[in-house]
Amino acid sequence: DSHREAMISFIPYLSERALWIAPPVAVGSLALLFTFIRDVVVTVKQARLVSVPLAPVQEIDFTEKGRVVLCSEGPLLSTRFSGLAYELTLVGRPVVSRPSLFRARTTGLSRARMELRYYELPVCGRYVLHVEGLPAHAVADPEHRLVFMRPHLAHAMLDVIGIVVTSAFIIAALVLFVLALTSPEALP
Numbered sequence: 001d002s003h004r005e006a007m008i009s010f011i012p013y014l015s016e017r018a019l020w021i022a023p024p025v026a027v028g029s030l031a032l033l034f035t036f037i038r039d040v041v042v043t044v045k046q047a048r049l050v051s052v053p054l055a056p057v058q059e060i061d062f063t064e065k066g067r068v069v070l071c072s073e074g075p076l077l078s079t080r081f082s083g084l085a086y087e088l089t090l091v092g093r094p095v096v097s098r099p100s101l102f103r104a105r106t107t108g109l110s111r112a113r114m115e116l117r118y119y120e121l122p123v124c125g126r127y128v129l130h131v132e133g134l135p136a137h138a139v140a141d142p143e144h145r146l147v148f149m150r151p152h153l154a155h156a157m158l159d160v161i162g163i164v165v166t167s168a169f170i171i172a173a174l175v176l177f178v179l180a181l182t183s184p185e186a187l188p
Contacts, residue, residue, distance in 0.1 A: 018180030026173035033166040040159035044106070047152035053140035054080065057130055060088075060148070065121045067151055069100065073113040074144035081114075081144065084133040088119050095127065096120045104153050113147065 049068060050060055062068070070088070072081040088095040100115035107113075121127070129146065 018176045022173040022177035022180065026170055026177070029166045029169035029173065033163060033170065036159045036162035036166060040156050040163070043152050043155050043159065047149040048147060049150060050148040051145050052129070052147075053142045054131065054134070054144040054146055055140040056134045056138055057128065058140075060127050060129055061125070062121055062127060062148070063124055065123050068119050068121055068148045069115050069151055070117045070119060071113050071115050071147045071149060072144070073111060073147050076107065076110060076112050078112075078144060080141070081116075084131055086117055086146075087130045087132070089128045089130065090122065090125065095122070102153070115153075118151070119148075 049062070049064075051073070052058055052060060054072075054074075070086055074080055088097065097117050097119045099117055103115055105112060105114045131146070
């Protein structure tokens with residue numbers, strides 16, 4: 001009951017000072033919004049390691065070891081990647097991998113990228129990527145690409161949550177400001 005009374009007394013306090021509170025909240029939230037947007041763009045760009053056209057077999061040089069994510073990238077609504085299987089080998093031996101359970105997708109205006117598999121690269125060096133399900137005579141397709149990236153989903157999701165929360169604060173501050181301007185007490 002005391003919590004409810006405190007909330008009821010806070011609302012008039014907030015509405016009386018809305019013209020002073022809303023602008024700095026909106027400006028601060030807007031600055032945070034741009035920071036989160038910039039951070040998610042930088043995170044995705046820095047995560048990108050190698051991008052190659054879709055082909056049945058190709059060699060790929062990795063300059064670092066550790067976990068990488070294989071992603072498909074192509075035009076929106078493309079079905080070119082359906083039914084394909086991927087194997088990464090090092091000196092003829094398959095590299096330890098697992099399918100992406102979440103299959104995170106990134107979609108732009110004309111292109112989409114989707115996680116396919118996670119690989120654990122034991123060393124830096126030259127690997128061979130085999131794509132099964134493509135015709136043997138298929139030529140490299142520059143419109144459809146395979147992209148290896150560092151894992152970045154958790155970081156990007158935190159940025160997206162930040163974007164949503166700061167957007168809500170901007171909207172709330174604008175609504176509060178407009179309500180304060182149009183309230184009968186604010187009019188002369």
